[in-house]
Amino acid sequence: MHKPIEGFSKLTKSEKINWIAQNCTRNPEGTTALLEKYWNNDKELQKVHDEFIENTLSNYYLPYSVAPNFLINGRLLTIPMVIEESSVVAAASKSAKFWLPKGGFKTTVIGTEKVGQVHFMYYGEQKKLESVFDKLKPSLFSETEQLTNSMRKRGGGISEITLRDKTEKLKGYYQLHCTFQTMDAMGANFINSCLEQFAKILEREAAKNELELEVIMSILSNYVPNCLVKAEVQCAISEKKSETTVSKGFAERMVQAVKIAKTEPYRAVTHNKGIMNGIDAVVLATGNDFRAIEAGVHAFAAKDGGYSSLTHATIQDNTFKFWIEVPLAVGTVGGLTSLHPLVKLSLEILQHPTAKELMQIMAVAGLAQNFAALRSLVTTGIQKGHMKMHLLNLLNQAGATESEKLKLVDYFKDHTVSNAAVKDALNNLRN
Ligand SMILES: CC(C)(COP(=O)([O-])OP(=O)([O-])OC[C@H]1O[C@@H](n2cnc3c(N)ncnc32)[C@H](O)[C@@H]1OP(=O)([O-])[O-])[C@@H](O)C(=O)NCCC(=O)NCCSC(=O)C[C@@](C)(O)CC(=O)[O-]
Numbered sequence: 560m561h562k563p564i565e566g567f568s569k570l571t572k573s574e575k576i577n578w579i580a581q582n583c584t585r586n587p588e589g590t591t592a593l594l595e596k597y598w599n600n601d602k603e604l605q606k607v608h609d610e611f612i613e614n615t616l617s618n619y620y621l622p623y624s625v626a627p628n629f630l631i632n633g634r635l636l637t638i639p640m641v642i643e644e645s646s647v648v649a650a651a652s653k654s655a656k657f658w659l660p661k662g663g664f665k666t667t668v669i670g671t672e673k674v675g676q677v678h679f680m681y682y683g684e685q686k687k688l689e690s691v692f693d694k695l696k697p698s699l700f701s702e703t704e705q706l707t708n709s710m711r712k713r714g715g716g717i718s719e720i721t722l723r724d725k726t727e728k729l730k731g732y733y734q735l736h737c738t739f740q741t742m743d744a745m746g747a748n749f750i751n752s753c754l755e756q757f758a759k760i761l762e763r764e765a766a767k768n769e770l771e772l773e774v775i776m777s778i779l780s781n782y783v784p785n786c787l788v789k790a791e792v793q794c795a796i797s798e799k800k801s802e803t804t805v806s807k808g809f810a811e812r813m814v815q816a817v818k819i820a821k822t823e824p825y826r827a828v829t830h831n832k833g834i835m836n837g838i839d840a841v842v843l844a845t846g847n848d849f850r851a852i853e854a855g856v857h858a859f860a861a862k863d864g865g866y867s868s869l870t871h872a873t874i875q876d877n878t879f880k881f882w883i884e885v886p887l888a889v890g891t892v893g894g895l896t897s898l899h900p901l902v903k904l905s906l907e908i909l910q911h912p913t914a915k916e917l918m919q920i921m922a923v924a925g926l927a928q929n930f931a932a933l934r935s936l937v938t939t940g941i942q943k944g945h946m947k948m949h950l951l952n953l954l955n956q957a958g959a960t961e962s963e964k965l966k967l968v969d970y971f972k973d974h975t976v977s978n979a980a981v982k983d984a985l986n987n988l989r990n
């Protein structure tokens with residue numbers, strides 16, 4: 560175990576690498592060489608990446624990929640995806656291709672409301688607090704005008720501010736519950752700046768009115784149930800297989816699979832993980848904050864008191880319908896969007912979407928992913944397709960050469976892929 564270090568943040572990049580290599584790894588030279596191998600040759604570009612976060616030593620690659628053929632509200636799009644897991648992009652692409660002749664995906668933005676709260680403690684008379692709040696409320700808007708000016712010009716800004724009594728849950732706990740419209744920005748910085756100003760005004764006015772009140776914190780919420788988007792697909796059910804329909808048996812099994820995810824949390828978590836395979840990959844490709852999205856989506860999945868499926872499926876009037884409703888607070892400006900060259904490329908590939916359009920694209924990616932996973936689960940099982948895509952990873956792990964890989968990919972076209980089967984096949988090929 561090494562000793563604590565004071566002032567690590569003040570070291571240069573190469574001093575930091577040297578310290579890590581010497582103190583935390585067995586092969587310092589190898590560590591340094593590895594970290595440097597992942598630097599970009601273009602020094603300017605490397606500097607951009609170094610400055611995204613703190614204590615940067617190197618870059619950590621994830622594959623940048625695309626899934627074509629997404630017909631969304633009559634518009635054909637190719638969706639960029641960043642993800643480390645094999646078969647996700649193939650699954651999304653397969654779903655896009657499946658729904659293309661059936662009319663594609665339809666999407667609707669249900670709301671774009673963002674939330675922030677000033678959390679404070681007050682143990683005095685509630686009526687007094689309410690009357691002070693009513694008096695100060697207009698100044699919460701007027702004294703933040705400078706902060707909100709540009710956002711209001713874009714059509715956004717502060718929507719509403721209410722005083723909420725939370726004392727039943729926690730003695731003395733109240734909040735200013737505030738809602739915002741942040742247009743094409745995810746809005747964290749705009750909201751937090753407004754909230755901190757609200758807190759100052761609240762403290763000032765409380766003091767003036769002799770209310771003993773203590774602001775604990777001011778922060779946006781990543782729970783955004785009213786920043787909601789719906790994506791759906793539907794098609795007729797037919798007796799015979801066709802390009803524009805699905806069979807009754809298949810539709811019924813899909814509906815059952817969704818019902819199971821609605822009732823059984825163990826299943827719902829995995830079901831929703833599959834949805835997030837699609838959503839997170841687009842969130843990452845477009846430089847959005849996947850922690851914020853994940854936290855908000857899972858809270859929404861539990862909004863009715865138990866963790867449940869984010870997707871829904873019905874059969875009505877001989878029509879199979881499959882849809883998702885999901886809260887997605889994302890931005891196409893701000894954050895990394897104008898800094899990371901590949902994020903800029905993603906937004907270009909997506910034809911420069913607004914935040915509302917990006918919400919719709921992400922919801923489609925989630926729905927497509929869930930459809931592909933369920934389709935495999937209720938028909939062939941997941942391993943067949945997933946392992947087919949994972950084969951190259953297994954071959955690389957087993958140390959197969961390029962020519963061995965070619966032969967074994969061909970061999971596994973009609974053999975079941977597994978870790979052991981890959982090792983055996985490679986041994987057989989070599990002996
Ligand atoms: C894996 C497939 C797509 C194979 O499916 P397949 O039928 O073997 O594919 P195919 O070779 O017949 O090709 C059909 C189309 O699939 C796509 N496709 C096919 N192969 C590729 C490829 N190499 N690269 C890019 N795209 C590919 C592509 O669109 C292709 O059309 P084409 O390009 O030829 O016109 C299918 O079995 C599938 O969708 N499986 C589901 C996979 C999945 O869900 N993976 C996620 C990881 S598992 C997980 O984390 C979530 C889970 C499952 O636990 C969630 C849950 O439980 O709900």
Ligand SMILES: NC(=O)C1=CN([C@@H]2O[C@H](COP(=O)(O)OP(=O)(O)OC[C@H]3O[C@@H](n4cnc5c(N)ncnc54)[C@H](O)[C@@H]3O)[C@@H](O)[C@H]2O)C=CC1
Nearest residue numbers: 713741742743744745746747748749848851890892893894
């Ligand atoms: N709990 C959380 O989720 C938190 C997240 N963050 C981080 O905050 C970042 C996102 O914050 P933002 O305020 O969105 O980014 P930001 O502050 O980088 O940029 C957004 C700004 O862009 C400007 N803008 C230009 N054109 C606009 C348009 N058409 N619509 C709206 N605004 C426009 C506005 O001034 C807006 O405030 C992310 O990197 C996130 O990781 C930060 C704190 C907490």
